[in-house]
Amino acid sequence: xxxxxxxxxxxxxxxxxxxxxxxxxxxxxxxxxxxxxxxxxxxxxxxxxxxxxxxxxxxxxxxxxxxxxxxxxxxxxxxxxxxxxxxxxxxxxxxxxxxxxxxxxxxxxxxxxxxxxxxxxxxxxxxxxxxxxxxxxxxxxxxxxxxxxxxxxxxxxxxxxxxxxxxxxxxxxxxxxxxxxxxxxxxxxxxxxxxxxxxxxxxxxxxxxxxxxxxxxxxxxxxxxxxxxxxxxxxxxxxxxxxxxxxxxxxxxxxxxxxxxxxxxxxxxxxxxxxxxxxxxxxxxxxxxxxxxxxxxxxxxxxxxxxxxxxxxxxxxxxxxxxxxxxxxxxxxxxxxxxxxxxxxxxxxxxxxxxxxxxxxxxxxxxxxxxxxxxxxxxxxxxxxxxxxxxxxxxxxxxx
Amino acid sequence: xxxxxxxxxxxxxxxxxxxxxxxxxxxxxxxxxxxxxxxxxxxxxxxxxxxxxxxxxxxxxxxxxxxxxxxxxxxxxxxxxxxxxxxxxxxxxxxxxxxxxxxxxxxxxxxxxxxxxxxxxxxxxxxxxxxxxxxxx
Numbered sequence: 001x002x003x004x005x006x007x008x009x010x011x012x013x014x015x016x017x018x019x020x021x022x023x024x025x026x027x028x029x030x031x032x033x034x035x036x037x038x039x040x041x042x043x044x045x046x047x048x049x050x051x052x053x054x055x056x057x058x059x060x061x062x063x064x065x066x067x068x069x070x071x072x073x074x075x076x077x078x079x080x081x082x083x084x085x086x087x088x089x090x091x092x093x094x095x096x097x098x099x100x101x102x103x104x105x106x107x108x109x110x111x112x113x114x115x116x117x118x119x120x121x122x123x124x125x126x127x128x129x130x131x132x133x134x135x136x137x138x139x140x141x142x143x144x145x146x147x148x149x150x151x152x153x154x155x156x157x158x159x160x161x162x163x164x165x166x167x168x169x170x171x172x173x174x175x176x177x178x179x180x181x182x183x184x185x186x187x188x189x190x191x192x193x194x195x196x197x198x199x200x201x202x203x204x205x206x207x208x209x210x211x212x213x214x215x216x217x218x219x220x221x222x223x224x225x226x227x228x229x230x231x232x233x234x235x236x237x238x239x240x241x242x243x244x245x246x247x248x249x250x251x252x253x254x255x256x257x258x259x260x261x262x263x264x265x266x267x268x269x270x271x272x273x274x275x276x277x278x279x280x281x282x283x284x285x286x287x288x289x290x291x292x293x294x295x296x297x298x299x300x301x302x303x304x305x306x307x308x309x310x311x312x313x314x315x316x317x318x319x320x321x322x323x324x325x326x327x328x329x330x331x332x333x334x335x336x337x338x339x340x341x342x343x344x345x346x347x348x349x350x351x352x353x354x355x356x357x358x359x360x361x362x363x364x365x366x367x368x369x370x371x372x373x374x375x376x377x378x379x380x381x382x383x384x385x386x387x388x389x390x391x392x393x394x395x396x397x398x399x400x
Numbered sequence: 401x402x403x404x405x406x407x408x409x410x411x412x413x414x415x416x417x418x419x420x421x422x423x424x425x426x427x428x429x430x431x432x433x434x435x436x437x438x439x440x441x442x443x444x445x446x447x448x449x450x451x452x453x454x455x456x457x458x459x460x461x462x463x464x465x466x467x468x469x470x471x472x473x474x475x476x477x478x479x480x481x482x483x484x485x486x487x488x489x490x491x492x493x494x495x496x497x498x499x500x501x502x503x504x505x506x507x508x509x510x511x512x513x514x515x516x517x518x519x520x521x522x523x524x525x526x527x528x529x530x531x532x533x534x535x536x537x
Binding site: 073074075076077078100119120121123124170173174 | 432434439441442444445446448449450451478479480
């Protein structure tokens with residue numbers, strides 16, 4: 001894939017970083033004892049130094065994202081809409097509280113980066129009361145935003161210090177309104193990146209804004225089916241070291257979310273093959289089909305204790321299977337995709353360097369046969385040269 | 401008054417749904433129409449989000465029979481819905497059945513008003529009479 005001019009594109013992940021020039025793309029395992037910039041310069045110092053700061057574009061998912069708590073009044077509307085906006089803004093860690101049961105929820109001990117309060121359309125008033133303020137009084141958080149009924153905004157402002165009030169994310173037809181909260185969260189993510197010591201140093205080598213990687217991938221999606229052998233509707237799996245991101249066509253969900261986005265994003269925060277390896281194995285052991293899958297792959301569960309290339313391959317195959325289970329009817333998640341209408345599976349991230357198309361097709365086939373009892377087989381496309389990410393970064397430049 | 405309406409379950413009878421929407425509006429109700437293929441939880445969630453006083457569920461293919469059994473248990477999980485007027489109408493059984501059997505069954509499920517194969521205007525007249533009676537001290 002060609003880049004429009006001589007530019008250096010860098011993606012800093014939780015496990016690997018990727019460096020792409022017009023002529024080459026390289027990938028390096030991160031050294032966690034080193035500062036990210038030192039590590040980058042150690043591996044590709046000559047390349048980086050040959051580019052002017054304005055020609056270097058960086059995105060990162062390595063800071064783990066913002067820790068978010070959403071308090072809403074219903075699962076189908078306020079919590080669902082706010083979760084959707086948060087995922088699409090690049091946020092990975094999301095916990096939710098159904099307001100009517102707030103007294104039954106324990107108070108998280110960790111500092112919450114942002115609390116989102118949402119509920120009811122603008123013609124309603126008086127939804128939130130003393131129990132909310134008491135809960136928030138026990139909670140440690142850095143930012144708080146209210147995106148509920150405009151009639152409740154004044155009371156909320158009186159009772160919650162430093163609350164930011166934005167327009168309601170639910171309009172009077174019960175439709176989602178994304179733009180204000182999305183912009184707020186993307187800006188917060190940006191400030192978070194800039195505040196992280198490790199990431200902050202990356203501004204020594206670029207004069208451009210550093211974006212969250214999922215945000216970059218998401219913006220490339222509308223162009224994918226025109227540029228690759230991908231047929232809509234498709235899902236894109238980005239299985240990384242710490243998390244697994246899924247980007248999916250809206251056509252794959254029967255949903256009350258009516259937006260202008262063609263694609264949505266979902267994250268499984270503890271499904272990765274390096275940083276989250278133990279959590280992945282734990283999830284696998286609790287899945288009744290996994291032992292059958294291991295037999296199918298001709299290995300035993302001892303593979304979980306091995307440190308080998310083969311073990312990494314198996315873990316990645318397991319990750320694909322577990323993620324597909326989580327978004328199918330088998331495990332009811334935030335969404336259930338219509339798997340029988342998917343035409344293409346696109347895989348990107350570190351997984352493309354380890355697994356072949358045939359190995360992925362094998363797992364996808366196993367999933368369709370065992371979980372969906374179907375012979376349907378979507379086409380598997382590997383983005384092994386990080387073209388999707390490159391496309392996203394370039395799209396971003398053209399918008400600047 | 402605010403009304404949440406829609407067709408329950410895997411039922412795509414959109415024309416009836418549209419007629420209900422238009423007729424309610426013509427009678428001065430503020431309507432939140434969730435459309436076809438609506439799950440039970442979405443109905444109650446919409447009531448919470450809109451502050452609706454009435455929930456009017458319709459069913460044409462008889463799916464209501466299965467979903468209706470869940471109504472009481474699900475509603476009990478919501479706080480502050482005790483005053484909600486619950487109405488259901490359409491064709492409420494698969495195959496044929498007698499209204500005198502069907503109506504008490506649905507009332508047991510938790511509906512205040514049950515209209516099995518009753519024409520739309522008669523059903524909405526019943527709703528208005530019920531509201532008036534409830535509001536009379």
